Amino acid sequence: MRTFTITTADAETSRIVCRKDILEQALPETLKAYRQVFLFSDETVWKIYGTRVRRAVGKAGVYCMLAGEAHKTPETLFSLLSAMAEAGLHRSDCLVCIGGGVVGDVGGLAAALYMRGIDCIQVPTTLLAQVDSSVGGKTAVDFCGIKNLVGVFRQPTYVYVDPAFLATLPAREIRCGLGEIIKHGALSPEIFDTLEQNRDKLTDLAFLADIVPANVAFKANVVREDAREGNLRKCLNLGHTTAHAFELLDGKLSHGEYVLIGTCIEAEISASRGGDAAYLARLGRLCLTALGTMPALPDPAEAARVACLDKKNTGRGRIVLTVPVAKGEYRLLELGAEEYERELGRIGRKLCSDLP
Ligand code: ADP
Ligand code: ZN
Numbered sequence: 001m002r003t004f005t006i007t008t009a010d011a012e013t014s015r016i017v018c019r020k021d022i023l024e025q026a027l028p029e030t031l032k033a034y035r036q037v038f039l040f041s042d043e044t045v046w047k048i049y050g051t052r053v054r055r056a057v058g059k060a061g062v063y064c065m066l067a068g069e070a071h072k073t074p075e076t077l078f079s080l081l082s083a084m085a086e087a088g089l090h091r092s093d094c095l096v097c098i099g100g101g102v103v104g105d106v107g108g109l110a111a112a113l114y115m116r117g118i119d120c121i122q123v124p125t126t127l128l129a130q131v132d133s134s135v136g137g138k139t140a141v142d143f144c145g146i147k148n149l150v151g152v153f154r155q156p157t158y159v160y161v162d163p164a165f166l167a168t169l170p171a172r173e174i175r176c177g178l179g180e181i182i183k184h185g186a187l188s189p190e191i192f193d194t195l196e197q198n199r200d201k202l203t204d205l206a207f208l209a210d211i212v213p214a215n216v217a218f219k220a221n222v223v224r225e226d227a228r229e230g231n232l233r234k235c236l237n238l239g240h241t242t243a244h245a246f247e248l249l250d251g252k253l254s255h256g257e258y259v260l261i262g263t264c265i266e267a268e269i270s271a272s273r274g275g276d277a278a279y280l281a282r283l284g285r286l287c288l289t290a291l292g293t294m295p296a297l298p299d300p301a302e303a304a305r306v307a308c309l310d311k312k313n314t315g316r317g318r319i320v321l322t323v324p325v326a327k328g329e330y331r332l333l334e335l336g337a338e339e340y341e342r343e344l345g346r347i348g349r350k351l352c353s354d355l356p
Contacts, residue, residue, distance in 0.1 A: 002213045004220040006155060008137075014155035016135060016220055018213040022123060022162035023049070023056040027096070030121065030158060031057060036093040038084050040107040042067040045099045045125055048168050053098055060096075061087035065106065072102050072142050074150065080110045094119040094157070100126035100173075101133035105151070108139030112154040119157040125165040127177025127208060128256055131184070131215035134159045136223040161216055163209035172254060174203050178290040179256030181211065183238050183263055184218050186283055189328040191218060195286055202290050235330050237322040239263030242344075245307040249298040260287040261297070266323045268347045270333065276326035283324055294351050300344035304337045 001019035006012075017026055031037050037060040039053060044067040046053075063083040065076045084095065095118060097107030104122050111120030124134035140151025166174070185192040191214055201207040219236075226232040243262030247255060264287040267280040288294065297303075307319045317337045325331050335343070 002217070004217055006135075006137075006220050006224050008155060008224075012137070012155040014135075014137065014157065014159065016159040016161065016216055018161040018163075018216055020162060020164060022160040022164075023052050026160055027121070027123065028056050028058075031094065031096070034092070034094040034119070036060070036087070036089060038063070038087055038089050038093065038095050039098065040065075040080055040095060040103060040110070041098045042071075042100070042103050045103070049098065049125070049165075057096070061089075065103065067102070069102055069142070072106055072140075074141055074143060077106055077110055077113075077141050080106065081114060084110065084114055089114065089118065091115045091118055094121060096121045096123060098123040098125060099129070100124065101129045104129050104134050105138070105140050105148070108137070108154065108156060109141060109151055111156075112139055112152050117154065120154075122156045122159045124159065124161060126169060126173050127166055127212075128173070128180055130161045130163070130166075130212055131177055132180040132219060134161070135216055135219045161212060163205070163212050166205055166208055171203065172257075174208070175260075175290060175292075176254040176256030177208075178202060179239075179243075179254075179259030179263070181215055182283075182286055182290060183236070183240075183259055184215050185286065186238055186263060186267075186324040187235050187328065187330060188214075188218050191215065192283070192286075192327060196282065199286065199289055234322055234332065238324060238330055239266050239322075241307055241310055241319060241321045242266055242303070244310055245303045246298055248306050249302055250295075253295060257291060260291045261294075263287050263324070264291075264351065265344065265347050266321050268350070269321065269335075269343050270323040270325055270331075272343070273333065275324070279327050280324060288351075297344070297348045297351075300341045300348065303344055304341035307340060308337050 004016045006014045039062045043064045046064045063080050095111040122134040124130045137153050137155035140148035143149040185195045239262035242265050243258035247258045264284045267284045271277045271280040319335050319340045321333045323333045
């Protein structure tokens with residue numbers, strides 16, 4: 001078992017526990033402290049784990065949303081809040097969110113809003129949610145066609161991470177989580193070495209179970225230092241400017257797959273601007289191994305146009321990238337839209353001929 005505690009500058013505390021048998025042991029034990037508990041999940045996860053959750057938690061209200069990002073909406077949020085109100089949930093009660101990043105985001109926001117905030121326990125069931133989205137207290141729903149437009153920062157009381165949930169995850173969802181894991185590798189030399197030494201095992205469940213705690217620890221460390229994305233937390237944006245632009249334009253792949261592509265492209269951009277070329281090539285190869293095949297990339301001009309609109313950018317036609325530079329090192333790089341477009345064109349052609 002590994003436990004990490006995050007206490008933010010606002011004195012919010014979150015305890016993250018990585019261990020086996022979460023549903024049978026840690027969760028029921030923790031829930032004894034609450035008078036009433038409400039469960040939130042999605043229909044896919046509930047079909048697989050509902051019976052076990054029920055057995056573990058006992059009497060509790062349940063609301064299941066439809067699975068998928070398309071349902072990460074204010075409507076789902078308010079349906080959940082209605083169900084919580086109808087169940088008579090009180091300020092000292094607790095909401096338990098069991099599912100991937102979508103369930104975690106909507107549930108985290110509902111817990112933050114209900115009676116101005118009740119305790120929230122996150123039980124992430126996807127690789128992405130375990131190593132990334134459940135840690136750090138970001139909550140949100142999509143609104144007006146913009147991802148995560150409405151949300152708050154609020155730390156969950158507990159995050160219970162059990163890699164056993166990964167056994168039922170489709171291969172694509174594993175790849176999705178690998179995007180964030182390789183991003184952590186670009187920021188942490190230890191994680192990079194482990195990934196590189198196990199390149200042939202990247203999707204093995206036993207290997208993933210082994211590396212989840214180190215990734216949780218890495219994310220927790222960043223959040224501990226900078227809960228509200230002031231400065232350090234920007235490192236977590238590595239590969240993401242390109243990933244978000246492609247995701248918006250193309251949308252056929254998962255977020256994590258775009259992060260793999262974005263990290264690979266931004267490593268190339270950095271290599272042509274004085275970054276450690278040998279290391280950046282190794283990082284790129286790791287991304288391509290996790291990705292398997294390189295899909296057709298969106299039009300560079302369109303991607304540059306969309307990247308300029310990214311809310312993390314300064315505007316005025318400049319694009320800010322968090323790029324890997326050398327092992328464990330990153331920097332913020334600002335490019336003009338035309339320069340970025342030229343780089344996307346050049347690298348797109350190179351990558352298509354570089355696949356392992
Ligand atoms: P993410 O965690 O990648 O942000 P979602 O929350 O949308 O994304 O989860 C991705 C999909 O995987 C959803 O359809 C969800 O129902 C499903 N899912 C989540 N956890 C599991 C699991 N442990 N086993 C099988 N499917 C799962
Ligand atoms: Zn991401």
